[in-house]
Amino acid sequence: MFNKLLKWTLPLLVLALAIAGGRYIVSQRPDAPQFTPPQVPVSIDAIRVAPQDYRVVVHSEGTVEPRTESTLIPQVSGQIVAISPTFREGGFFEAGDILVTLDPRDYELAIASAEAQVAQAQSALEQELAQAKVVEGDWRMLGKEAPELGLRKPQIAAARATLLSAESQLERARFDLERTRIRAPYDGQVLEKNVDVGQFVSTGTLLARVYATDYVEIRLPLTDRQLEFVDLPERFRGETAQRGTAGPEVVVKADIGRQLWQWSGRVVRAEGAIDTSTRQLFVVAQVDDPYERVADGQPPLRIGQFVEVEIQGRTLADAFVLPRGAVRDSGDVLIVDADSRLERRPVSVAWTDGEYAIVTRGLEAGDVINVTPLAVAASGTLVAATIDGVPPAPRRRPDVDQVAEGRSQ
Structure with a gap:
C-alpha cells in the first residue's frame, strides 16, 4: 500500500520541484537594457519671411x-496709268501721298466743257442785264416807271440760275479730276493690293487695304x-x-x-x-x-x-512673397517653430502666378516657412531645416548615447 502511494506521489513531487526551480531561475535573470528608438529629423529647406511691397503683374x-484699317475705293472710273512705288504689300506711305493715278483726260475734257458752259451762261446774263438797262432808260425818258417784265427780271433770274448751275458743273468736274489721283488718308502701310497699271476700275472697285502705323x-x-x-x-x-x-x-x-x-x-x-x-x-x-x-x-x-x-x-503693401509650392492645396503653410517642429497654419493668399504666392494674412515677420514638398507632413514632425541656404547645427543624440552605453555594459 505504501509503495503504491509512493508510486503516485513521487512524480507529482518531482514536477512541483521542477516548476519551483524554473520560477526561481526566471526570477533571477538580469534585466535587459531599455531604450527609446531615436526620432530622425526630416531634412527640409525653409525660408525666413519678411513683409514687403509687391507689385502684381497680370499676364x-x-x-x-x-488702330485704323481702311479700303481704298475710287470715286470715279478710269484706267490706271500710274501707281506709287510704295503701293505694294508692306509698302509705307505718308498722309497725302498719291498711291494710284487714273487716266485724267476724260475729266480734263469735262472741265473744258464746263468752263465753256460757264462762259456762255456768264455771257447770257450780261446780255440780259444790258437789255434791262436799255429798257429802263427808255421808260425813264418817257417819265414812267418800267414794269418788271419790261426790265427783264425773270430772264435775268433764269440767266443767273443757269450760270450757277454751270459753275456747279465746273466745280464737280474739277473734283472728279482731283479724284483721279487717289491719295493716302493717313500715314500707313499697304496690307493688300488688288489692282495694277493698265487695269480699268469703276466706282466701288476695291483697290487695296491699308492700315495706319502711328x-x-x-x-x-x-x-x-x-x-x-x-x-x-x-x-x-x-x-x-x-x-x-x-x-x-x-x-x-x-x-x-x-x-x-x-x-x-x-x-x-x-x-x-x-x-x-x-x-x-x-x-x-x-x-x-x-x-x-x-x-x-x-x-x-x-x-x-x-x-x-x-x-x-x-x-x-506689407505682403509676404512665398514660392508657390510653399502653400499647400488646403490653403495652409508649414511653419518651423523654435523646437524645429512643423506647425500647420492657415493663410490668406491674395495673388498667385506661375512662380509666387502672395500672402497678406496669417504670417508674421521672421516666420520660418517650409518650401520642400512633403507627401505627409503632420504637425509636430521633427525637422532639420536649412534656412535661406544655411544648414542646421548638428543635433545631439542622447538617446543613441544611452543605447551605446547599455550595450557596452
Whole structure:
C-alpha cells in the first residue's frame, strides 16, 4: 500500500520541484537594457519671411491689330496709268501721298466743257442785264416807271440760275479730276493690293487695304480675378477723353526666331461689355510707333502677330512673397517653430502666378516657412531645416548615447 502511494506521489513531487526551480531561475535573470528608438529629423529647406511691397503683374495674351484699317475705293472710273512705288504689300506711305493715278483726260475734257458752259451762261446774263438797262432808260425818258417784265427780271433770274448751275458743273468736274489721283488718308502701310497699271476700275472697285502705323492695339482678355488688381482707365458718360485716367503700363513680348523681343505700351481703354461666352472683359493696350527703327535691331511689331503681355497691376503693401509650392492645396503653410517642429497654419493668399504666392494674412515677420514638398507632413514632425541656404547645427543624440552605453555594459 505504501509503495503504491509512493508510486503516485513521487512524480507529482518531482514536477512541483521542477516548476519551483524554473520560477526561481526566471526570477533571477538580469534585466535587459531599455531604450527609446531615436526620432530622425526630416531634412527640409525653409525660408525666413519678411513683409514687403509687391507689385502684381497680370499676364494676358492677344493679337496685334491696326488702330485704323481702311479700303481704298475710287470715286470715279478710269484706267490706271500710274501707281506709287510704295503701293505694294508692306509698302509705307505718308498722309497725302498719291498711291494710284487714273487716266485724267476724260475729266480734263469735262472741265473744258464746263468752263465753256460757264462762259456762255456768264455771257447770257450780261446780255440780259444790258437789255434791262436799255429798257429802263427808255421808260425813264418817257417819265414812267418800267414794269418788271419790261426790265427783264425773270430772264435775268433764269440767266443767273443757269450760270450757277454751270459753275456747279465746273466745280464737280474739277473734283472728279482731283479724284483721279487717289491719295493716302493717313500715314500707313499697304496690307493688300488688288489692282495694277493698265487695269480699268469703276466706282466701288476695291483697290487695296491699308492700315495706319502711328500705333497698334492689342485686345487683352481679363478675368474677374485679374481685374481686381488692374486700375483700368474707366470713363463715364459726360466725361471727355482728356479727363480719363491714364491706364497701367504694359510690356509686350513676342518670340521671333530664337530671340525674345519686348515693346512698351499702355492700357488705353476697356471695352463696354463683358464677353458672354467667356465672362471676360477685354481691355485694349496701345503701342506707339511700332515700326520705328531702334538701335538694337529690334524688329517691328507686325499686324497679326501673337504676343504675350504683362500688365503692371496694383501694389500689395506689407505682403509676404512665398514660392508657390510653399502653400499647400488646403490653403495652409508649414511653419518651423523654435523646437524645429512643423506647425500647420492657415493663410490668406491674395495673388498667385506661375512662380509666387502672395500672402497678406496669417504670417508674421521672421516666420520660418517650409518650401520642400512633403507627401505627409503632420504637425509636430521633427525637422532639420536649412534656412535661406544655411544648414542646421548638428543635433545631439542622447538617446543613441544611452543605447551605446547599455550595450557596452
